[in-house]
Amino acid sequence: MVSERKIDVDLDGRNADRSYVITIEPGILDKVGERLVGLGLGTHRCAVITNPTVGGLYLERLITSLEGAGISAIVINIPDGETYKNLEEISRVYDQLLTERFERTSPIIALGGGVIGDMAGYVAATYLRGVPFIQIPTTLLAQVDSSVGGKTGVNHELGKNLIGAFYQPRAVYIDPTLLSTLDDRELRAGLAEVVKHGVIWDDSFFSFIEDNAEQMLLLNPDAIASAIDCSCTIKAGIVGEDEREAGLRTILNFGHTFGHAIEALTQYKEYKHGEALAIGMVMAADLSASMGLSDEALARRIEKLLIAFGLPTKLPERMSADELVVALHMDKKVKDGCIRFILLEQAGKVVLKTVGEQEIRACIKAATSSAD
């Protein structure tokens, strides 16, 4: 039995009002009601935002826990999938909350993966200028990454997550036992972000993942709880230093510059985010090596681990360098037209660099499957 683990998220160390706790505990889903009462929000009402798939599995248990603590819930369903992560759906959620006269002291609870968390968080940030927000992430990706750090938002037809807000939750409740119903491909995709946290910040955690890869895939409770705990601790530490991505936080984008471009060019249909990230991390590691920042062996070590997790590490053959370069320029981190990458110096240590188009094109060529 894995016991409860708690991670404090201290924002800037200056604003205690906005700091909160991430709790990782098997079975916490059935205790959310009492935990909410413990937060002292002083309300007997909440809204649960979920999708039919996750709701079908876990909504009843959540509602039972809430009602047991004297909290009634409005349930709002968003259709399943990234396609619905847009302003039209957000507007529909506002309509429902307003029709129900949902008040500004009552919390919005996200029960779902990254899409539900991002959307519910955006609604919480913007409904009546902000209401309390609670995260119950149900996918590994959400448990190790998107539920921590306060990034909320929706997609725009011109790109992903282009509309959004920084808005911190009041609490994050992570129940690793919920992963037992997770699709195997989703689990593997989530592990890509776990690898990223080791690579950018903590060499010993990176080694731990290498040593426990198989156990993580088997959902061994200790291995998976450690993966979540270390990931959240690393991310919370970075976000605590730089909430709004003015500096340090950009390192969390390791592998994402290429990854986002790959997702965009395949219309977000072919790859899961973690899969595109896996390819992007190998490309960024290779780019680091070709620029002489790190050694080639590190890139191969990362590639090997990602392959062990069953993740892709090569660009699809048909993707042209030209279209990829254009897509890279759409990245939110582009400044004065220059593309900046998070690159490796060694395992656990990265650096932000502007990279010229020639080097980017060489890297794309090397990463294309046919070049093998």
Add this chain to the structure above:
Amino acid sequence: MVSERKIDVDLDGRNADRSYVITIEPGILDKVGERLVGLGLGTHRCAVITNPTVGGLYLERLITSLEGAGISAIVINIPDGETYKNLEEISRVYDQLLTERFERTSPIIALGGGVIGDMAGYVAATYLRGVPFIQIPTTLLAQVDSSVGGKTGVNHELGKNLIGAFYQPRAVYIDPTLLSTLDDRELRAGLAEVVKHGVIWDDSFFSFIEDNAEQMLLLNPDAIASAIDCSCTIKAGIVGEDEREAGLRTILNFGHTFGHAIEALTQYKEYKHGEALAIGMVMAADLSASMGLSDEALARRIEKLLIAFGLPTKLPERMSADELVVALHMDKKVKDGCIRFILLEQAGKVVLKTVGEQEIRACIKAATSSAD
């Protein structure tokens, strides 16, 4: 010649990153370019959000100032009027910014009154999860109230400002000379908020307004600069203590509970915000007196000043108590179904109280014109 006045807005005294300065200076419109460079945003691009009316009067001067400082501007027009303060228009602005590949380090400048400020601020809060925001308020209402405090947002068909975010500007540039082109009715409506600031916080400022009412209406530079300066100082002080309206900030809603209901019941067409506020302040003052919190003389003193500004102080005869009570329940400050009012104890001192329906109905009856 009135010289430059500066007001520091310190948020919580804890987070220096988000604190900013309000500058009140005749002719500052022509210096915005150099001031922006002084902020050190490190960008050569900005977006100006305005409407055709204000843009026709002042856009060229602003652009000249920006270009003189080496800053190019994208201009985005929003049609004039509260009708366009909605999510559809916001979505149109996102489209334009994204099509122009507007980057996250470039500022959005609001050139206009409260509607433009609220909308541009909301876009700044939510475009790429937040970009720098600059306010150049052009109406008295915006100069003394809405440009200070970080409330941004849009209306929903079920009510005003129901969708929004707290988002602070990097700077507010107030040019009192812009008021020379302001419609007389707009000027009077803005003075209602000036009166409010005196009534809730500063007895001597309240007396100053009484003594200088005529000069303010004549736009005497000293009188109007003092009105703006004192209003901004009072509001900035309150917002600095309680940015997110968890406590103290609610006192800024003095007169607004009735005022918002009156605006809603007349579909925001009959009264300007300041006019509905004037009626609401007299009602709140009378309610305070009838509940024995303050004396009747204070209510009459407030009423006399508002009449001197040519503002309405009575409810329209046809408005029924029933519909007003229903509208009051839609207020964002309603908690557990109870209506709370900011009431007077004396000039410069207010208190938050839950008021029963019977007392509210008596107050509505007394405030209806026919009861005179």
